[in-house]
Amino acid sequence: MNKIKTKIRRPGILVNPVPGNLYLPVIILLTMTLILMMVMVAGTGCSKAVTEETEAPGESPEETGEVEIGEEAGEEIGTPIAGADNETDRSTEIENEFNQIEKKTENIEALFNFIDENIADSDIELASNMVYGVIKLCEDYRQEFVNKLNDPEVTDTVFALLPSIVVDGELDLETLRDVNNEKVKNIAEEAIDKKYKLILIEGMIEPIVDYRAYDEYLPYLDFQMKEYLDVKADESDEPFVMDGAITITADELVGRILKSTEYLENYPDSPAYDEIKQLNDWRMWVYLGGIDNNCVFGSDGRILPEKLSEFEDMLAEYSDTGFGEILASYLELLEQENYMRTERIDDFLNNIYSI
Numbered sequence: 001m002n003k004i005k006t007k008i009r010r011p012g013i014l015v016n017p018v019p020g021n022l023y024l025p026v027i028i029l030l031t032m033t034l035i036l037m038m039v040m041v042a043g044t045g046c047s048k049a050v051t052e053e054t055e056a057p058g059e060s061p062e063e064t065g066e067v068e069i070g071e072e073a074g075e076e077i078g079t080p081i082a083g084a085d086n087e088t089d090r091s092t093e094i095e096n097e098f099n100q101i102e103k104k105t106e107n108i109e110a111l112f113n114f115i116d117e118n119i120a121d122s123d124i125e126l127a128s129n130m131v132y133g134v135i136k137l138c139e140d141y142r143q144e145f146v147n148k149l150n151d152p153e154v155t156d157t158v159f160a161l162l163p164s165i166v167v168d169g170e171l172d173l174e175t176l177r178d179v180n181n182e183k184v185k186n187i188a189e190e191a192i193d194k195k196y197k198l199i200l201i202e203g204m205i206e207p208i209v210d211y212r213a214y215d216e217y218l219p220y221l222d223f224q225m226k227e228y229l230d231v232k233a234d235e236s237d238e239p240f241v242m243d244g245a246i247t248i249t250a251d252e253l254v255g256r257i258l259k260s261t262e263y264l265e266n267y268p269d270s271p272a273y274d275e276i277k278q279l280n281d282w283r284m285w286v287y288l289g290g291i292d293n294n295c296v297f298g299s300d301g302r303i304l305p306e307k308l309s310e311f312e313d314m315l316a317e318y319s320d321t322g323f324g325e326i327l328a329s330y331l332e333l334l335e336q337e338n339y340m341r342t343e344r345i346d347d348f349l350n351n352i353y354s355i
Helices: 020-054 071-077 084-100 105-121 124-149 152-160 182-193 211-220 223-237 250-266 273-289 305-318 322-336 343-352
Strands: 196-201 204-209
Touching (some): 084 105, 084 124, 105 124, 124 204, 124 211, 152 182, 182 196, 211 223, 223 273
8 A cells, every 4th residue: 555645834944945045145135224224323313412412402502602703703893883983083072172262260160061061972081181170270269269258248248147048067059149139149150150169167258169069970080080079079078177176087087088098099190199199198187186176185295095095996997008007107106205296296297298
């Protein structure tokens, strides 16, 4: 009996397999495709990471403070400020016009009018020079103004109104210009126009430059001029000596000495240097040596104990200042002179300031 032979297919096994030499190209192609895909994915990831690192979501270069440096940026940096040349030209024109006004006391009001009309268009150097120039003319005119005030008709009219017209130690100019006397009216108007204040000193009417009235010009001035006005305004607000007596406290007087000393240190080339130095030396002389109604030494010539104690306290507080150096030398000399006012003490004081 013949046996029948049957072919049985096993799952997963090809009945007719591909020849072995065809597998290699397929494998190579698949491998290359896989590598290419991996490279593309990696490249996309790196690009995203770089973008996230250099620019956070929602932030532009302007928001992060980064400025692109390029041709456009270079043009912006080199671009002149619009109108700068025009401002300089205008200041030059103003200066030329100001210089054409003769600097004499008869023209003080004209100079003030010119400054008021042109200071806003002037550079700070020109503005400062114009203001300082008119202040000096007002100082020069003061004695001539005193002569007008000494007119008997003027003094009689003013004194008849005392004390009602005295406000904070000065005459009320607004009230005076409403007085029924033409001379007094004219004087009050002139004082206002030329920025004076009128005060009573030892029974006499005295004009002083009201440096506080120059505050309206402060926005247009340089630092030197602003500090000059500040130093001078202390005195026009309240002179530290009146009627032979010191009118302010020791702390206030020393404060003024320190302020003017600082001005001298900061602005050695200031046109007002000599003026401020003279004022400062006078204050120092009065403080260290005393005056009739504010003595430093007793009738026996010995320093008053309370003044010695005050000087020592001031030295402890201000030892690192120019004022402190002078005070230290003074106290050392006082000790050598047994705290008596001797000729050496007078020489020391006269070296500070000579009346």
